[in-house]
Amino acid sequence: MTEIKRFAVIGHPIAHSLSPRIHAFFSKQRRIPLEYSAIDATPEQFEAALEAFTAGGGDGVNITLPHKVRAAELCNELTERARRCGAANTLIRQDHGWLGDNTDGLGLVRDLTDRHGQDLRGRKVLLIGAGGAARGVAPALLDAGIKSLYIVNRTPSRTDALADALGEPARVHPRNFEDLRRLGGFDLVINATSAAREAALPFLPSSLIAPRGDAVDLSYGEVAIPFLAWARAAGGDVVIDGLGMLVEQAAEAFLRWHGVRPDTTAVYEELRASHALLTTAD
């Protein structure tokens, strides 16, 4: 009998993570038996938690808030996209450690383009935040052909560090929050901060969203509500949370681990229905 492979998501907090449910769904759909657990670890506990999972023979790990940057540092190899992000959300077991990948950006791009019919090419994009979530999506947005990427963050040194890491000075523009009024309308505004967790969404002028411009919050559930409400009031056209991105990044991780791409429509619809109160524009 072949041993069932073991996977886990590590984060803090983790209790409400939908990843175990999504991977269980994919496992059933593709008839690939697996075990997928959720491990709660604070930043101080993260390294030990990953070590314990590794020692126990774990085959793959998803990394979520707030450990994606640290996880990339702990991998013994990174894919090109994880290296560009400086953050990893998917770890693949190798003989001598972990290969770190980042499927967040592809997940976001796929959700915007395939599920929501958006064409990202030529778009002027504002990314709010420069932490692990922002780092995860920035390279994929550039690869999708956007015209420009403006980045603002509470801590300017992190804005500059992200812009430097992306290495595309012609398209990537680090800015300050104070500059926002002068920057005019964006075709896409992305909230990649965790500010709403502490009820502290930064002030954003409504002129930020261009006519027919769109907005995405990379989180979902209650913490996405303040930004999505702001975006709708500011006239956003497609205004969405990060639920679709979550499902798509999970599908991409599943593909890396099992060599088979799951179909995401059914699980997305099921999760969307159970988060009905929080459904956004679409």
Ligand code: ATR
């Ligand atoms: P994540 O993995 O969610 O990106 P993170 O790496 O801790 O987690 O990054 C959190 C992001 O939210 C950062 O951009 C952070 O800004 P700082 O770099 O200045 O810390 C941003 N953030 C968190 N709380 C915020 C607040 N109250 N106002 C504005 N930005 C905030």
